[in-house]
Amino acid sequence: MQMSLLDNQIQAIQKLKQYNVGALFMKPGAGKTRVACELIKEVSPDYVLWITPFQTKENLANEIKKWGYEFPQDIIGIESLSNSDHLYLKCRDKLKKSSNSYIIMDESLKIKNKHALRTQRAIKLSRLANYRLIMNGTPLSRNILDLWSQLEFLSPKILNLSFSQFKKTFCEYVTITQIAKNKQQSMDIIKKYHNLEYLYQLIAPFIFSSSLELKVDWHYIRHDFTIDDELLQKYYEI
Known part of the structure; x- marks a missing residue:
């Protein structure tokens, strides 16, 4: 499937392709996955590791396929990363053996808790990758402390x-x-x-944020029907 990129997607790609790390904070429906795939394609990696909430794994795989991208990749659930030592070691070995790897943390607020095992393992895996990307609708859910683990995933050099x-x-x-x-x-x-101005200066080069959403045309279909008294009574009871 081929479709022209939207302006905000083009802006995100142009900004983030300058760096080995980047953050996409775009609302649902704004096309984060498409931007991520374009950024991945730019560097022709030999291995791509997507980390995403378990329930979104299938949707993510379908979206990548829908746009026609083909990468040597694994898509794993962030929950599985903490529950399965085998999966963690398998991903670590693949990253170690690759020479040009890309790791993407989808729904990056899932690693906001620095004490959680999944956060610690995600950060350790990110250290082995050549390119790193985080994606979420918003960078914060409670306060700015949510940022620390996400930025550590990208690179400890950003905040130092x-x-x-x-x-x-x-x-x-x-x-x-x-x-x-x-x-x-x-x-x-x-x-x-x-010191929020100072914080902004540190992180701004590596972040693209957009509130734009995909423009979708709505189609309304009217369907008239009748209902008998018995079903009508059931309807009112429900």
Whole structure:
């Protein structure tokens, strides 16, 4: 299937193809997968690893096929990455053996928790790839701390800050300690942010964000029908 790229897709490709890493923060329906495939095609990789939520694996594979792209690739579920040592080691070996690999983290907010095993494994796999891309509708779900793991997946050189340093540089917070089930637990409450212009300068070159959605023509079909009294009564009951 061939279809011209939309303006925002062309802009994303032109910007991100300059780098080995990049982030696509585009709303659902804006064509992230098509942009990703074009970026992959630019570098002719010998291995492509897509990491995506398990329930979207089939849709992703169908979309890649629909646009006519063919890559030596694996599509794995992010949940499986933490549940299966075998799968993790298999992907790691393939990345190690490849000479020009590309890794894509779809729905990258799935790795916002730096403590999660799937986040740690995804980042370790990304270190083995020549090219790295993250995709999501938005980069944040709670606060700017969501960004750290996603940017670490791309490259630790972008921020060059540990998580603790990142939090101290850009957040003003208070730590609340409480006892729950005879255990002491601490939680940080962010009061406000600092140095956001500096943060933007660090990450802006590697991010393309667009709120544009695909233009879809709606077709309305009217179908008239009748219903008998018995079914009408059932309808009202339901």
